Amino acid sequence: MTAIVEPAYWNARLAELIAEYEVPGASLAFLHEGEVHSFAAGVLNKDTGTPVSTDSLFQIGSVSKVWTATQLMLLAEQGRLTLDTPVVDLLPEFKVADAEVTKTVTVRHLLTHTSGIDGDLFLDTGRGDDCLEKYVAACAELTQNHPIGESFSYCNSGFVIAGRIIERLTGKSWDEALREQICEPLGLTHTWTLPEDVLRFSAATGHVEDGNPTPVWGLPRAMGPAGLICARASDVVAFGRAHLGTELLAAPGAMTAPQVRLPNPYTLAPEWGIGWILDEWAGHRVIMHAGNTIGQSAMLWVMPDTGTVICLLVNGGESGAIQRDLGRELFAALADVEMPELLGPPETPVDVDVAGHVGTYERVGCLSTVSVNDDGKLHLHIEVTGALADISPPMDWDLIPVDATTFVGRREGSPLWDSVVFYELADGSRYVHMGVRATPKTA
Template identity: 70%
Template sequence: MAGAMDDWLGELIAAYDVPGAAVAYLHQGEMHESAAGVLNRRTGAQVTPDSLFQIGSVTKVWTATQLALLAEQGALTLDTPVAELLPGFRVGDPEVTGTVTVRHLLSHTSGIDGDLFLDTGRGDDCLERYVAACADLAQNHPLGATQSYCNAGFVIAGRVVEHLTGTVWDQALREQIIEPLGLTHTWTLPEDVLRFGAAVGHVDGEPSSVWGLMRSCGPAGLITARPADVVAFGRAHLEGGLLKDPRALWEPQVAIPNPHTLGTHWGIGWILDEWDGQRVVSHGGNTIGQSSMLWMLPGTGTIVCAVANGGHSAAFFHHLATELFRELDGVAVPPVLGPTEQPVEVDAARYAGVYERVGSRMTVTVRDGGLRLLMEVTGALAGLQEPAELDLLPVDDVTFVGRLQDDPQWLSAVFYELADGSPYVHMGVRATPKIA
């Protein structure tokens, strides 16, 4: 398959309207790289294996690794309260301010309402200023009560790195991970990325007018890299080379209420799952029109990183993983959860209402006995994405699936309650409380 990889990748991106993509994978100790398509549909610049793509939230595993390295050096433990590491740290809830730990941040269980995209400038104090602004963040859910994806938590974690190392997060990342692994095509600042061939994100098929997120989001999602460098990072976790015990980061910390999106559990930074009896350690990322996936199968030693700059990237990644892992390891990737063959009768009306958290509002209404979902992006990124609607079809009493217009990939939503009876919907690895 390796010899025909470029042709196959070209066919795959055409099928999913992806402008350009690159893949690197480690199999039986050998690295393989492939690329297809364009970095920018406006310029026609070709993607190469050395092209840099924004890997988005895969960055979070790098930030978790930084803190794990500092923990091995005795600078903290994962159960150290953040307030003991960051003088003056505050969030909206005084009790959470004093008790939230590094483990809570890295496992997305802090409950801090997490999609705060706040531009605090390009200066080296951007993380410090961002964390100061977190003083007003309310709780999305009680501390430790469930799992909800929290970008803000990882910016706070990055600020902990700064405080303990005495340098900015970008430089600490270089000193702790990038340079020790000899990575030459991994950067965080656009002025460095510009020295390489870099992808431009595409939204609705056209190059985005905004290239990347604000610098303050660095520890949550600003690494830009070639896939081979990301695979090398994964290899250090699989085979050693950074941490004394990298597998400790794979220990399940919390079950994901909606296990149908990326995995069944969250570890320390990593997402955990099982395919065909094989353990899967992974993470994905999305920025403005760019996406990435990193998968590792410890049982086979195979590591795959794929990146894309637009189109139906989720469906593209799933198709790629399905074919590639079957070819390489004989492993069957589970299909994406879709509708049942026979209609399922549920009391859908009890889920109607408004669900809201920082950055997102979801309005669920009853329609023809089923549910209709209106998704609206709010806050700093509202202007970059139009509201979207989709019908939700029941799979069981609490699980529904739906598809956006013209998107081949099914999305899943799980309605559930916390121990205190508070209603939530879990979608896109985020818990969103019902407010009306």
């Protein structure tokens, strides 16, 4: 075994990093030269002290969206739908508040987050197999946060609707269809969606900012297609590996063709495909997806031309920082590729007119207020609203200008900078783009 994949080194390194970033527990797996290597460190729950093993299941959050997109692409390859099929043709009962969007929104809009549907609706519609059906009925009240196709805004609801399409076309619950379409063909024995299945294994509990276990273990069942898969890291790597060839899809490249450029290209990447986030590092194409649930975070990176697949799962702490540090080190070691740095403050301070950015920006689940400090700099106050408000404390960032519309800020104690971009649509309406979401200026 080469030093690059030496288990003693990576186990020790993972333990060092979770201590540095106050992460209770982590599971790491990567594919190198055709072989999967798995590592674990820390505990599943700080209250119980149960150690993480390489077979432990973590919530992979929105990485689940790539699985849901893959399910729809499998159905598309069977001729059951196309990306440009209107949703209402597949779900005649579907509607949102805008009648024109109801008629024209397509599967492609859902899978590329370009529908404009204001879709951070975390709604508990019960534990029955009809939970997605009930959720889609509740979408009738969802308004637009931007006109259809005019921008990009991350939309959880769009993927729940996509999951309901899968149910309609397969005649099975989304959970059953996932097992039949993906888990069983790939031999994934440690990938599950329902708590009663997850509890048969050693399962991670999330931890909140104070380091304590979360008061709620997981999201409602209806959010499954958007972010409810639980898996061990090696199973997630096996799923990523399948997208390097034709184990699942006859034409996996259809999912990684660029579909839309993001108004804020600095948060994760500049482009989005079908489900996948798309980037390029030093001439190497990278497809990836991140996931965050209640106190748990996941990251899946795939570099097709080097055959490198990496998955890191954690249950609290500075998740973004450990992902960056470990990812940087792994890609250097496994593929001799340097991960680009995140956008940060410019070396030379920039003077810009900030008056036009001041105001209130609001969408479902989030209220942001932009004001000016005594020193003339922008300040951002973010409040989570709705179902997750009780477990998501407000955040305050001082914003540092990079140029007239691009700023960076970070919450107190965080080692990472987040990017904030102010922009206008063709009709002159003003938006702020952060956290891969477009939020309209309302006052």
